[in-house]
Amino acid sequence: MKNLFNYFKEILVGLWSLITGMEVTLRYMFKKPVTVQYPKEKLTMTKNFRGPIQFVLFDKTGSHDCIGCFLCAKACPTDCYTIEAAKTEGGQKRPTRFEYNVLQCSLCNLCVQVCPTKTLEHSRDYEAAAYSPDEYRAINFIEHVGKRATAQGMTSKLGKPVVEQEEKPAS
């Protein structure tokens, strides 16, 4: 008798667990899909996303605030900065050449931490791509990425080499 009781109990308990499972899937069915239709919709990365390094665009001056102190180049463990700086007419030191090699960069955040004028930041760009390492290196990450820069009329320089990049000092 007890066996018979257990037999039916097992069936009912099993059936109930099945129904619980089906309830879960039904609830999920009416949730919003988490998938993003990528080329049509794009996600914005969070603030602490570490993309390639770029200059901060200060609204006040309309430019970056690099003073050519070479601290980022010194802090960089992978040696990806090539910087030359000179004094301008106003007596302010500004970089005349600021090269950043993305392929060497380990996105370690040290240069951002060390920058005295807070003019370096990680961009939130995640879709920079090129057909060869040379082309990829030629993307001017320092200047182009981030929506703020493009909004100010600074367009992407995809494909254009940055060999001798003249930095205009803030007027």
Place this chain on the structure above:
Amino acid sequence: MDMLLVMLKIGMYAAIVIGFITVNALFLVWMERKVSAKIQLRHGPMEVGWHGTFQTFADAIKLFGKELITPVNIDKVPYLLAPMLAMFPTILIFLVIPIGENLHILDLNVGVLYIFAFSALGVLSIFMAGYGSNNKYSMLGAVRGVAQSLAYEIPLLLSILGVIMICGTLNLKGIVMAQDNVWFVLYQPLAFVIFFISTLAETNRAPFDLPEAESEIIAGFHTEYSGIRFAMFFLSEYTHMFIVSALATILFLGGWNGPFLPEPVWFLLKVYFLIFMMMWIRFTFPRIRIDQLMTLGWKILIPLALVNLLVTGIVLKL
């Protein structure tokens, strides 16, 4: 002249049935992908047509263009015959399904018997495909298919006996007419559950898709098939889903009975709801083991179906 008319009639019926089978399968594949996507928080096909409506048409065209690969050491006759034999019973079963009161091709007195006789043939095509392919995985899938079909044919038939006892006819139209006021699912809820579980196993749907368990035995019995031969198996699987759902609708859910809407609409609504249930179950439960499958069939479903039959008999006699 009469001969010509008869030929025309047959041709028309064939065109309707085959057209419906094709469109139904294409729609079901799309629906299955959409349901699975929604359950897994995805979008599913979105590119071809509105929300991917024509994705399955594109897939079908691609499938028809594929090369037909015939392995070397096969048993030619069963191998080539199996895909056709998979399609053949499903087309024949369609002849007797009444979609509305006067919307059927054949009105047989033994409609239920006819359907079960032909749907039992489906497993023969599975076994022929597995045996003819000369492949370990195909053979394993085929053997599993036969064992499963044997185990679940019995509770399937036992569960509908209750319905047959209540209305006293094997005629599908008669069964639906008997449910004018009350659907048989209210008289026979246990039988409906048993019937539904058994049909899942009969159509090789997850969680009973052991004959084609892709994570264990590649594609089971249709491992060696490609192109349109594979499409035949695919088509027959989805048509089989429609048929068993239609049968469940006729036997338990009152067929075309329902207020306001026209008869075929009610019928199709019920059928597609049951098919949706099948998809919902597929994407909820994992595949069960072969011994669990056998335990469920022989030790739970058959005794329960017998108890149900006994109780029905006693109540009817009182």
